[in-house]
Amino acid sequence: MAADITITARELNPFEQLVLGLLCEGKTNAAIARETSHTEKVVENTISRAAKAFNIKSDADTNIRVLLALAYRTHFGDAALDRLGIPCSHLEVGADGQMLCNKIVH
Incomplete structure (x- = not known):
């Protein structure tokens, strides 16, 4: 299977980023929904919109969910690993000063 993942077609809003961060932690x-005080339907729709943003x-x-987590971590870094104290060997400082993973996946 070949996936065409665009990084990103549009900017993610703060709620989408929050949901994807929790998704990357392996949360259902x-x-x-419980953690964000929203319904599961809202979470499902948010994940669907975010997937479209990454094509x-x-x-x-x-x-x-797996491809979205990989795309999100590639684009925004890996806060889940940061919380565990595991350094990413591919980090570099982006133009906006944010740490981003620069690993290129083929």
Whole structure:
């Protein structure tokens, strides 16, 4: 399977970033809904919109959550690893001063 993941088609809003950060921690939609005081439907819709922002499309062979987590971590760094104290060996300072992973995945 080849996936065309665009980094990103549009900027993610703060709630989308929050949801994806929790998704990257391995949280379920139900856990994300509880933590953000939203419904699971709102979380599902947010994940769907974020997937579209990264040009990730659903099909029988694609796990959107996994590809979305990888795309999000590639674009925004990996706060989940930061909280565990695990350094990323690919970090560099972006133009805006934010630390970003510069690993290129082929």
